[in-house]
Amino acid sequence: MEASRAPGWSHDNDIAPAVLAIGRPSFPQTLIETLRRIAGVGHCMVFTFDDDRSARCLLDIGNIPIGPDLGAAYSGHFHLADPNRDTIFRERASVSPFVLPAFARRMYSARYAKIFFEDADIVDKFATAIWVDRTCFYVNFYRTLDQGRFNSHQVERLKGIAPGLGAAVARHFQAQAPSDHNPFHKLEVLFSTSAPLTRLTCREREVCLRILSGFSSEAISADLGISLQSTFTYRKRAYKKLGIVSQNELFAIALRLLASPHRLN
Incomplete structure (x- = not known):
């Protein structure tokens, strides 16, 4: 019925x-x-x-x-x-x-x-x-x-x-308001307000956020409801825009911005 x-x-x-x-x-x-x-x-x-x-x-x-x-x-x-x-x-x-x-x-x-x-x-x-x-x-x-x-x-x-x-x-x-006790929320604000992260599209940001949060590629695909190949493609595009080639370099960018006294006040 x-x-x-x-x-x-x-x-x-x-x-x-x-x-x-x-x-x-x-x-x-x-x-x-x-x-x-x-x-x-x-x-x-x-x-x-x-x-x-x-x-x-x-x-x-x-x-x-x-x-x-x-x-x-x-x-x-x-x-x-x-x-x-x-x-x-x-x-x-x-x-x-x-x-x-x-x-x-x-x-x-x-x-x-x-x-x-x-x-x-x-x-x-x-x-x-x-x-x-x-x-x-x-x-x-x-x-x-x-x-x-x-x-x-x-x-x-x-x-x-x-x-x-x-x-x-x-x-x-x-x-989604940022909280001092919620690193994921801090990262979300970072991607919305801080160059060079603001250069990324929404999907590229979502993939990078999950990389920084410790998700595997398979877990990112499942969480976002996209194929594994799409996850790889968004990651590759994001890294190219940021001028990096590895996960460690992505972490370095995030840590540098988080440490800045002018961010996330």
Whole structure:
């Protein structure tokens, strides 16, 4: 007997996979796959704003090769020029997720538009945000030149799922908050914030994180749900980007960054 669904339920709008992945290493990949299925999203980036109004990039995943560079530039100082920033801080007292104004190129300065749209081939953007205590989670969904802009149907779908996904993103990163007693969490923050590790794609980061955590190649494949050959491929690509050839050199990079007094404060 087939299970019944609530009225109005649609598999096309189902965000359950992303919600069920909260707190797990697979969350970023599940999130982007959910976004692609529902609304044809090409790339997703998550930033946070804190009480001191500083910004930090928590997530960069999808089809934009220079995503890590964009995350670093935005966190560095370009967040000050984001036209959504004023709206985000005006909504500080809100307890629910909110959708940011529709994307329009004229909202952005020429320099901002060149770096974040022209150089990255971004042609459209949809954004949502949610304040949790003193931290705002700012979630951005992008379409690139080869995809074209979001159509009206995709925009309506995003409006429907954005609040739920925004809350899921906030919950995931709260669950993954770094702890002095959890080395894996420290390493996750390291890969999200410290060069040269920020050059890696999400999958390359996930593989390297597990190498540093003592996983064998077989265990990495099982944990991520990928083939052994894929694990070898992601490791090879990561090592090439980092300019290394061995696990020992990967450990050396991580230990050097962990020892830096300017990291993970």
